[in-house]
Ligand SMILES: O=C(O)Cc1cc(O)ccc1O
């Protein structure tokens with residue numbers, strides 16, 4: 001099933017959207033009385049004083065302000081973790097995992113959330129959490145809110161609707177969505193099961209990567225980012241709001257749907273992007289450019305050019321490099337690289353790295369093509385070749401990525417991963 005929703009376009013625009021005519025005040029944000037007896041509520045994901053170019057906030061015009069909710073109580077964190085991960089020691093080893101199994105019991109998005117790794121510090125607002133969701137049921141009568149960071153959804157299986165305070169986004173494998181820190185949402189499944197990766201960004205909100213000398217167009221274009229239109233429900237009931245705050249989960253009662261926003265304006269709304277719109281720019285001469293050419297979104301860290309998190313994709317493309325070892329080169333990197341696969345085969349690893357699986361090559365840990373790929377690529381005839389039906393991605397971060405106990409000691413870990421390089425032989429004929 002594919003659902004068509006209406007969206008507004010343009011990355012980070014100051015949008016305006018109202019369901020009822022005149023619900024948005026004109027020329028001011030907070031009139032003495034808001035039309036339709038709505039409440040005005042400001043929502044800031046950056047400091048009030050952030051420079052204009054970075055400042056992100058919305059004004060909501062809603063049936064009830066968000067303060068109308070019960071008292072929070074702590075609940076079990078289940079398999080959700082935040083940085084720093086202290087339950088196990090992080091080894092420098094190269095790590096790889098099979099996909100997390102799909103649930104057989106009734107499991108919604110929150111129940112089926114498991115943390116693979118995290119880095120930096122959730123309270124220090126630097127670093128990321130890397131989670132996988134695997135669900136077979138929509139969230140019914142409950143809502144989720146993450147005060148710890150924005151959530152980048154990378155679906156791998158199935159199609160979901162993200163119901164949010166700002167409206168609805170439908171996403172499926174091959175598309176991504178970002179929900180800003182603090183936006184309340186719920187996940188509806190349009191398919192029997194849904195699975196995907198989540199990068200929780202504790203740091204500065206994502207922006208589009210710079211283009212440099214490439215110019216004014218290319219890579220991820222601003223106009224391809226889609227934002228929801230306002231859409232409210234006026235619903236009462238015995239509902240629950242689950243909030244992740246400071247690395248822990250809490251719940252409270254809520255007697256109404258928080259999706260009661262009749263109109264909103266601002267630049268801090270959830271958005272989606274179809275990865276097939278990424279305009280790949282790559283060599284037409286020789287050598288393998290660094291994977292930064294594939295960056296879709298980046299969260300800057302404060303040090304120019306060194307990301308808190310880069311979200312990088314490896315889409316279908318032509319490969320034409322001449323006299324070149326075409327797959328990713330053997331490599332050691334100051335940045336830490338967590339990878340996942342949405343579809344097909346990744347050019348460095350033809351075996352063992354499967355859709356829904358993951359790998360981690362941490363700061364300075366060596367990695368690169370498996371032995372067979374090296375043999376094949378160093379003897380291949382270098383005709384133009386189309387890489388089809390493939391979509392790998394990488395979360396690349398300046399901070400060491402710490403796997404959780406679930407990831408390090410659980411059954412999805414591939415204990416023999418480094419065997420993929422065992423067949424690499426000395427060939428030196430000096
Ligand atoms: O597979 C990886 O490790 C990611 C990666 C891809 C690439 O094309 C070049 C360098 C690199 O680290």
Ligand SMILES: [Fe+2]
Pocket residue numbers: 331333337361367
């Ligand atoms: Fe790498």
